[in-house]
Every structure is written in C-alpha cells, then in structure tokens.
Amino acid sequence: MPPLPARRRVAVVGTGAIVAGGHLPALRAHADRVELVAAVDVDPARLDAFRAEAGPQVAGYTSTGAMLDAVRPDLVLIGTPPALHREQTAAALKAGAWVLCEKPLCLSLAEYDDIAAAEAASGAYASVVFQHRYGSGAAHARRLIADGELGTPRVAHCQTTWHRDAAYYAAPWRGRWATEGGGPTMGHGIHQYDLLLHLLGRWTEIRAMAARLVHDTESEDVSTALVRFENGALATVVNSVLSPDEVSRVRVDCADATVELTHLYGHRNADWTYTPAPHVDAERAAAWRAPATDVPSSHTAQLGAVLDAWDAGTRPPGSGLEARATLEFAAALYKAAFTGRPVRAEEIGPGDPFYAAMHGGHPDWAPGERA
Numbered sequence: 436m437p438p439l440p441a442r443r444r445v446a447v448v449g450t451g452a453i454v455a456g457g458h459l460p461a462l463r464a465h466a467d468r469v470e471l472v473a474a475v476d477v478d479p480a481r482l483d484a485f486r487a488e489a490g491p492q493v494a495g496y497t498s499t500g501a502m503l504d505a506v507r508p509d510l511v512l513i514g515t516p517p518a519l520h521r522e523q524t525a526a527a528l529k530a531g532a533w534v535l536c537e538k539p540l541c542l543s544l545a546e547y548d549d550i551a552a553a554e555a556a557s558g559a560y561a562s563v564v565f566q567h568r569y570g571s572g573a574a575h576a577r578r579l580i581a582d583g584e585l586g587t588p589r590v591a592h593c594q595t596t597w598h599r600d601a602a603y604y605a606a607p608w609r610g611r612w613a614t615e616g617g618g619p620t621m622g623h624g625i626h627q628y629d630l631l632l633h634l635l636g637r638w639t640e641i642r643a644m645a646a647r648l649v650h651d652t653e654s655e656d657v658s659t660a661l662v663r664f665e666n667g668a669l670a671t672v673v674n675s676v677l678s679p680d681e682v683s684r685v686r687v688d689c690a691d692a693t694v695e696l697t698h699l700y701g702h703r704n705a706d707w708t709y710t711p712a713p714h715v716d717a718e719r720a721a722a723w724r725a726p727a728t729d730v731p732s733s734h735t736a737q738l739g740a741v742l743d744a745w746d747a748g749t750r751p752p753g754s755g756l757e758a759r760a761t762l763e764f765a766a767a768l769y770k771a772a773f774t775g776r777p778v779r780a781e782e783i784g785p786g787d788p789f790y791a792a793m794h795g796g797h798p799d800w801a802p803g804e805r806a
Contacts, residue, residue, distance in 0.1 A: 443742065445534075446473035446508040448499050448523055449515035450485035453537055454746040457566075458512045459489060461734040468742050473506045475499050499523050501775035503530040510741075513537060516620075523569040526664050528553040533751070534712055535741055538625055539765070540758055542616035544783060545791045548764050551593050551755075562753035565629045565761070568737035571726050572627070572707040577634050578689075579723060586690025586712075591670035592792040593631040595624035595686050598677035601650065603676075610652030612794045618654035621765055621793065624674030626682050629761045630696075634687060637665040638764065639780050647676055653798055660768050672768070690717050692723065697768065704729045767795045 444632050445462060447454050447580040462471050473494045476482035486493045496502035503511075503526060506599070511527040513520060513536040521541040528550070540563035550561055567573065579585050594601045608614035615622055632638070645658035668687075686695040686704040693710040696702055704725035730736055737753065744751035767778040770789040788795040 441640060442468055442507040443745070444472045444506070445469045445510045445512060446475065446502055446506055447485075447512045447515060448475045448502075448527075448771060449469065450461050450474050450481055451514060454512065454514035455485060455488065455625045457564075457734040458514060458738075459641065461483075461738040462512075465738055465742060468795075469510070469561045469738075473502050483753070485560075493535045497526075499526055501526060503532070508532050510535065510745075510791040516608045516614060517542060517616055518608060521549060521777060524550050525553040527714065528557045528559045528561060531557060531559055533741070533745065534691045535564060535738065537618065537754075538566045538629075539563070539616055539621055539762065541762070542613075542621075543790065543792050544672060544759070545765055545785070547759050549566055549759060554754075560751050562751045562791045563735075563736065563758045563761075565626060565632045565633075565735060566734050566737045567626050567702065567732045568633045568753070569730075569740060570732035571728055572696070572702055572704045572729040573630065573633070573732060575725055576615075576707060580689065583769060584688075584784065585692040585694060585709075586722065588635055588664070588666055588668040588687055588689050590632060590688040590708065591635060591668055591671045593624075593627050593670060595619065596673060597623055598678050599650075599676040601749075604650055604652055606688075610654055612792065612798045613655050615654065615763070617793045618645075618652060618658070619658050619674040619676045620655065620658045620768055622668075624629045624672070624710070624764060625761065626657070627685055627711055628672050628764060631685055632761060632764060634685070635664050635666065635668055635670070637780065639663050639665050639775050641764070641767045641771050642777045643768045645769070645772035654794070655703075655772075658768060660771070674708070676679045684802060701732045703731045706799050764786070767791070768794060770795060773797070 483497050486495050511532045511534050513523050520536050524534050524536055559643045604610045631660055640663040641660055643660040645655040647655050650656045657675045662670040683699055684697050691706045691712050698706045709723040741751040764791050766783050771778045783790050
C-alpha cells in the first residue's frame with residue numbers, strides 16, 4: 436500500500452465561539468488528516484482558554500504575522516471579525532498557506548479581487564465557509580435539479596428570518612459598514628442565498644429594497660429582493676433580524692416537483708422535502724428520496740471537501756469564482772436597494788462605487804433613499 440499522506444499542519448486565527456464550536460470539532464473529526472499546531476488571538480485570556488480545550492500541542496500567538504513566520508502552517512482557519520479577513524487571508528496566502536475563512540470572505544468585490552491576486556501570486560487558495568452547501572441533502576438536491584430530474588426550475592423562495600436583540604449589536608463591529616460590511620444581507624442571510632445560488636446557478640437581474648426598522652445601526656436590519664436566474668426561474672430573497680419565529684428556508688418549485696429545505700442553523704437529510712406534481716407517478720417520485728447516508732451540513736463536511744481538493748491537487752470548493760459570485764450577489768442587492776434600480780449580473784466593476792463598498796461610498800444613506 437502507498438504511504439498515507441502527512442497530516443496538514445493547521446493554525447486558527449481567532450478563537451471565539453465559531454472556531455471553538457465549529458472549526459475545532461471539524462479538526463477533531465479529521466484528526467487523521469490534519470493537526471492543529473497554532474492559535475492566534477489578541478485576547479490572551481481567550482487564547483489560553485482555547486488552548487486549554489484544544490490541547491498542549493497548540494502554540495499560542497497574539498499576532499498573525501508572528502505565527503505565520505514561526506509556524507509556516509499548511510492551512511489557516513480564520514474566524515475573526517469580517518474587517519480583518521482580507522488582510523489576514525492575504526498574509527496567509529503570501530506565506531504559502533491555504534485558507535478557510537468564515538463568511539464573508541471580505542467586505543467588497545474590490546477586496547475580493549485583492550485576495551484573488553494574492554492567490555495568483557502564491558499558488559495557494561482561499562475558500563469561504565458556506566457550510567450549508569455541504570452535506571448529503573444539499574448535494575442530492577443540487578444533483579436532481581442540475582440533471583433535470585425535477586423538471587425546469589420556475590419559482591424559488593429563500594428566507595432567512597432570524598431575531599437579534601440590541602445586546603447582539605453591542606459588539607462594536609456589528610451593524611457597521613466598515614467593520615461588518617452590512618446587516619443581515621451580509622452577516623446572516625448570505626448562507627441561504629449562497630445555497631440558492633448553488634442550487635439554481637447564475638442569476639441575471641436583481642431588484643431589491645432594504646430598511647433599518649428597529650436597530651440603531653448604520654446598516655439595514657431587513658432586506659428583500661426579486662431575482663431572475665439565467666435558467667428563467669424567478670426568486671424572492673428575504674433577510675431579516677427582526678423575526679420572532681426564526682427559520683431558514685429554501686424552496687424551489689420545478690415543473691415536476693417542489694423541493695424545500697426548512698431548518699435554522701444546519702440541515703440533515705430529513706430537513707429536505709420533495710413534493711411531486713400531480714402528473715408524476717409514485718415510482719419516479721420515490722427515486723428522489725434522500726440518500727441513505729446522512730451527512731449533516733457542517734464545518735466538518737466542508738473541511739473534508741477542502742482536504743479532498745488538496746489531496747487531488749485541485750482548486751477547493753467555495754473559492755475562486757464560486758466565492759466571488761456570492762459576494763457579487765450581495766453587492767448587487769445593496770446597489771439595487773440603494774439606487775432603486777434593477778442591477779444586472781457582472782454590472783459592478785472597478786469604478787462603480789458599489790465595487791469598493793457595499794454602501795456605495797455613502798455610509799450615511801438610509802437604504803432606499805436616493806443619492
């Protein structure tokens with residue numbers, strides 16, 4: 436038998452809840468393929484608490500640059516506030532490490548293109564954490580839609596209606612354009628509409644509205660959009676942090692069936708429902724059942740996909756044009772909401788104010804106002 440590949444040496448940057456609760460279990464699940472060797476956090480107490488949980492082999496640093504110089508990890512997992520992502524991702528790429536970064540990968544298309552340039556210069560790759568794409572239920576639904584098994588997609592609905600109180604926004608970086616990049620469009624609903632794009636493919640036009648109805652923030656606390664896809668399907672997208680009854684939902688009505696996912700922060704096979712059209716016979720509908728193996732959507736599933744790509748010598752999922760497409764959707768939604776005009780795919784480029792910032796360079800605008 437050929438020798439097993441050496442385990443990848445991993446460092447985490449940021450040791451807060453998302454890393455301790457999402458990335459650390461993922462690393463443990465793939466312990467035969469990865470080894471956590473370092474952690475970075477500007478808060479020494481939080482860093483010490485993480486290292487106590489992660490194990491004595493984890494070296495601690497308060498500077499990303501110092502860690503990269505000393506450790507030279509193979510893979511860097513980033514779980515810091517969004518405004519730090521571009522700089523930390525670019526630094527890790529320059530050091531030759533692959534990156535798996537929490538969403539959003541960065542705050543604008545301009546920042547994304549900086550990361551793409553750092554990728555090209557280093558030969559390493561940066562992926563964004565969109566764990567809802569992963570797991571057996573999402574893979575099964577995408578395959579059925581792509582293969583035409585459910586008929587032509589016609590109507591879709593994407594809903595992230597969550598609730599966040601004033602205490603949530605007490606963190607100084609939340610709700611601010613410069614540090615979070617936006618409201619629930621960037622920080623919450625992005626998971627569901629990323630999955631919608633994964634299922635339906637390219638979009639061609641978006642119209643949107645957004646508002647700040649409750650929270651004392653710079654950015655919106657609710658947004659809605661109407662989207663036309665290249666395949667002809669029309670979709671609604673709703674992102675809210677004002678909703679007492681929290682739910683995450685994606686529904687696609689095709690010619691022969693409706694496929695619907697209802698969950699909150701993660702899904703399993705049982706969360707996906709297939710409803711056949713009246714003309715579909717039972718035998719055909721039975722073939723749509725979810726696969727017997729139930730792989731939940733999770734950081735564990737996405738990390739496995741990244742490691743598989745590394746072993747195969749290919750670009751990892753959630754990077755490159757895939758990552759840019761989701762960020763472009765967010766920028767287009769904001770541009771449509773701020774200007775009151777429809778926005779076309781690939782419309783936003785260098786020179787467009789919404790290329791440099793999600794608020795189009797006017798942070799004092801209330802969404803829906805005109806310049």
